[in-house]
Amino acid sequence: MRSGSADAVRVLVVDDDPDTCEAVKDLLELNGYQVRTAATVEQALAAMGEFRPICVLLDLTLPDGSGIDVARRIRALHGDDVVLIVLTGTTDPADRTAAEDAGVDYVLTKPLDVSRLQVMLPRV
Secondary structure (H helix, E strand, O other), rough: OOOOOOOEEEEEOOOHHHHHHHHHHHHHHHOOEEEEEEEHHHHHHHEEEEEEEEOEEEEEEEEEEOOOOOOOHHHHHHHHHHHEEEOOOOOOOOHHHHHHHOOOOEEEEEOOHHHHHHHHHOOO
């Protein structure tokens, strides 16, 4: 399946680091995913309605709020229809627990382990 096809798996990457967003976006598009990026809570929530992703890769620290709050809002609005994967630079166990309590499916620590991410993503 080619990136951008009508039936491509839609993934939203939410991270305020443009280099991280671009690298993850490029990797996913090369593997057949349709990808959008967002750098803020506001952009992420808008993209949920417009783009309707089935998977969200989410940083915990955003300039206008917490990725944990975004995860809670996504779960409240979309239930279990969206796979939530946190990408975080922190190894604090409290962050992992907070993410899991917010309904996140998986937590990955940066730098990104591509092979682990591929197992967690919905199939193209």
